[in-house]
Amino acid sequence: MASWGEASESRLIGKRIPRLSGRDKVTGKAKYTFDINRPGMLYGRILRSEIAHANVVGVDLSEAEALPGVKAVIQIVEVGNKIRYQGQEIAAVAAETDDIAKDAIRLIHVDLEELPHVVTEADAMAEDAPQIRDDWAGNQSNPNVREEGDLEGGFAQAAVEVEATYHAPVQTHVCLETHGNVAEWEDEQNLTVWASTQGVFGVRNDLAGSFNLPANQVRVITEHMGGGFGSKFGPGVEGRRVAELARITGRPVKLMLTRKAEHLVAGNRPSMTQHVRAGATGDGRLIAYDMKGHGTGGISSGAGFQAPYVYDVPNLRTERVNVAVNVGNQRAMRAPGHPQGAFAMDSLMDELAEKLGMNPLEFRRINDPSEVRQAQYTLGAQEIGWHRRNSVPGAGTGVKKRGMGVGSGQWGGGGGRGTQARVTINSDGTVEAVTGTQDIGTGIRTAIAIIVAEEFGLAPTDIMVTVGDSGPGLPSGGSGGSQTTASVAPVIKTAAAAAKQKLFERIAPQLNAPVGDLRVGNRTIYVVSDRTKTIKWELATGQLGMDSISEGGEWDEELRQGGVAGTQFAEVEVDTEIGEVRVIKIVAVQDCGLAINRLTTESQINGGVIMGLGQALLEERLMDALTGRMLNANLEDYKVPGTFEIPEIKSIVFDTHRKVTGIGEPPCIPTPGAIANAVYNAIGVRVRELPITPDKILTALAEKKA
């Protein structure tokens, strides 16, 4: 049975290894899709609707077509089509320069007949709201109802009850490299696309279908990728249209979304509003939970959230609907549904604990079924200094008040079948590892090198890793669900082991030893029972000549495991005069299974915490009900965390077992709840709406006073 061995046996796995792409990234040499410059390349742009809801009456491309430097103009909507959100694609151009393309889209004349729109959930759910989806009466999906146990019986046992409404607004992904592609046709049957994507094979298959080509005649390349967070699967409208522009013009075309379009149409995290009534027994058991909630994923559905979350509740009823608004569609965003659900649940837990007169950590210990989190509570509480917490919320004196809170999360991340990989040993001693996954910034390229290098007794920098290219025809799944490492690692490990076995079979006769006695380490193959019998790595591989060893790998259930638990503790300082919340420290205790690379794992935890901090304190998509437009579709008014917001972050890689697990998403889950609870502990008034901005703090404080 394959295994990763014991920690004490690992030379590289689990250590802190700088990533292989570091040098290219710090010198500016790393080429992202946005950086691809092909000979004769044109620049594409898309004209988008500024109107949220309209009938298309006319589109006139002629002036744009006549502009010198414009090589193609294509219409995307047809007369008679409906525009259903701001940013929807109307037409696209390809021109000699980006500036000419920009000029050209201004010369496209569009006649739109405006229709009544709704862009806020309140407007969409109002009684006299215009119907914007034919299939959803009142702009709402059919309720999704879940019932377990005996709800009324549960409430009958409750000693305390809390009833509250929690809200988290829509967030956008804010990928720093916007969605986009460079498309180039070699001939009419062969297309190459550089894509900013989380799934090269998904993009390949979609484009092959769109252009009716055999899949292997489309090659998709993603050498480096500037952030996706769940929003970059499939080529999208922009990807299909740039390939069309390249086909029409016979030249390569680059088309990247503008920053504004990125906010409008490239995905978002749905909102959540939940009204909860919950009860707990006198001895601290969560006993009844009744939740009615809604959220919006834009004009589409998909606004799910976790409720209840993490903690055991025997008696419950939940009812939720999706609300349609005239706004661009949601896409998966880092742990879809979890952070907003966790924020509400962890706020509720603290409210119940207070009514019980119980320490919120103690209340969690009683209701949390996860043994891992139970251990994490102890460790996290020690690290943050939980004993320093206000025993009476808001008890601090002075203008700036401090408080502490805790939040929890869980995720899967166990990977799955569907990855093919090849590990090759060449006669010059070099080793190559190839697979069709992609490095979206998480460091899978380096993880692959570590696994192969561990197997061969080499250094990670000795391994030439190729990912992000469908050309070699070795598929792997999209990088979503924190599945990449757990999907890829087992296949790479077995491929490397198979290649090593082949090499040992070649060398064993020379060393006069059975294959099973051979080991490799420190660039030398040796016989374990007689250490005097050795051969240097290069001398061994040199005998391969033209006959290099190249082996595929296999999926192995035993090498991976899903299901991770996480806990975070926050300490904040609230300025009660100006309402500002400053996070002082976050302790993130994250179950990581077997961390292949401890350094990049810590980076992921830091990153999750910071994204969660943004959701807690800063981020909100603002829609203008009157005009139907987004008010903050830029990086100035849509706030993401910057250097001043960054607290001390203690990211703890919590080792639980020796099987690979993905943790890209889970570290962002507990943060908003932990911060919200810390704010309450600091000032003694609860803000139940994210983001926790100064206006909300000041309003809450004023209401308390009144």
Added chain:
Amino acid sequence: MPDKEKKQGTSISRRSFLKGVGTGTVAATVAPSVLIGGEKAADAQEGDAVASATIQLNINGKPYQVEVEARTTLLTVLRDGIDTSGNNVDLTGAKLICDRGECGGCTVMVDGSLVYACMMLAMDAQDKQITTVEGLADGDDLHPVQEAFIQHDALMCGFCTPGFVVSSAALLSENTKPTLEEIKVGLSGNTCRCGTYPFIFDAVKAASKKM
């Protein structure tokens, strides 16, 4: 700030070339007068469709002759420029991310000062020494900041990294021993979405010990 997407009509006046001034800490420098060399540009009038000129820029110690329009930004030349011999300038380390002087993805040094290249017109960069992230290393010897960024994993997707590296190098050239607060101020004009900040702070501290 005027919304350039919504400007009407085809005629482009020189006034409209000037983009709004950014609100980040690293302010873009926009010279009061626009120098245009070459005959075509000399004939340029308010209201002319497009005026272009051949200018020379000194980037990373190397001269580049490029044809630019009056509205062409320094960033456009670095990334998309083609010199008069037909070669791509191809210095794509600086990135266009926010396109309005907010995120620092396009940070370069001009005569030693930090500038957002998306906010500076190419013609205003004439007769100045421009240093991009590609020009920081001395051959194969990386700048201490670059070395520290690698060792401390001060990068994830890496898209914002060139901007952070240039800003960090500039910070350390002015203040060789910055405190954490000074590092936060020095890098406040740069934005990262992956959340790499803690390791960036560590890297800058580590690099400062080697300056």
